[in-house]
Amino acid sequence: MDKTGLKIINATMNLIMEKGYPLTTTKEIANRAGVNESTVFRKFGSKKDIVLNAMELREWNPDLAADDFKVYSLDLKKDLLKFSHTYLNKVTPKFVKVSLGLRCPELYEYTKDGIMQVPMVFKKGLTDYFCEMYKRGKINSSDHESLAVMFLSLNFGFVFFKASFDDMLTSLLKETYIQNSVNIFVNGIKK
Amino acid sequence: MDKTGLKIINATMNLIMEKGYPLTTTKEIANRAGVNESTVFRKFGSKKDIVLNAMELREWNPDLAADDFKVYSLDLKKDLLKFSHTYLNKVTPKFVKVSLGLRCPELYEYTKDGIMQVPMVFKKGLTDYFCEMYKRGKINSSDHESLAVMFLSLNFGFVFFKASFDDMLTSLLKETYIQNSVNIFVNGIKK
DNA sequence: TTATAATGCAAGTATATACTTGCATAAATG
DNA sequence: CATTTATGCAAGTATATACTTGCATTATAA
Structure with missing residues (x-):
């Protein structure tokens, strides 16, 4: 270009x-x-x-790939920290703002797939991961779908609020939030 | 009218x-x-x-009020279940869709406050609640801001995805999600 | 240097949209 | 019944916007 x-x-x-x-x-x-x-x-x-x-x-594409979630250490906390970092480094407030700005019928058919693929890929990666961890007896819950949607929501919510209200809703730093949310989530599901 | x-x-x-x-x-x-x-x-x-x-x-206003989170039983799980139900009954996909549809400069000055107040009120109610529960020694974490933003994200994420992608991202039922997410969250923070 | 391609400029087209108005008719109200 | 009020209808205004075009000028490349 x-x-x-x-x-x-x-x-x-x-x-x-x-x-x-x-x-x-x-x-x-x-x-x-x-x-x-x-x-x-x-x-x-x-x-x-x-x-x-x-x-x-x-620059205008988060480029979140399935491969981003296929390498892990089987250490629950370490892995989820990495997933969260990957997600929040790629799905930036900028990308969220653009995605929201593109919501209109004229563009929907072209942009919808690309936009929906981001949460899809993340959810899929997480579901597979939780499935594996469950088999290995490292987590309790067996509803991997719920776990994945939860973890997705935890991460997406944070970017969305930053994109929509900057620091007016919360001034929490990304890194602080990642550490705290992963800690609590891991604590909630580990065996 | x-x-x-x-x-x-x-x-x-x-x-x-x-x-x-x-x-x-x-x-x-x-x-x-x-x-x-x-x-x-x-x-x-x-x-x-x-x-x-x-x-x-x-009909077009979630009408989420501070009072919605001022009555609780001090039973962590019971209270959070109630908060989650209140939030997800009032902040419907319909409301989220309208809020997204109203994002334009011409209306922003009139709608912004009303829209931002919804997560604000929820976050404030949660922060106060966690603060109280921490004082009473019922939860571990002391960063109530993180806890509140987490719980807000858990709930908002779910509505947002339903509003944006219907059941295409996840077919999880609201009630299933509430039960599972509150369980894990409570498990992650309780003493 | 010369030919080609990219840009600026100015004017214009076609269409859509928010909003108005005058008049006739229907509905509500006394 | 009589009067007021709400609505339908049709025509119109002012403005904005995506997009075009012909020509001059500048930058690029052979």
């Missing part, structure tokens, strides 16, 4: 975070990118295509 | 859940409400005012 294109993509995604896709105008995109509006259309063809091109880029 | 007004409010809020405020047109509101578009404006004056009027109504 060339320089001008990247400036346009950046401007677009930042505006989407601020006001959502429908209220983001191509005029304002051009202004913020420091280019002429006609350039925007000559490069991308349409407003929608700016976003679709952006989503391909690493 | 008269019958026509309610039909308009209902149509508006349902459309906002489906496509968000900016993409909800007064024309479509009128169609869905079965009234003429001019009636919409004669009754409410502007599109924005339909929403502001709706937010006053009980």
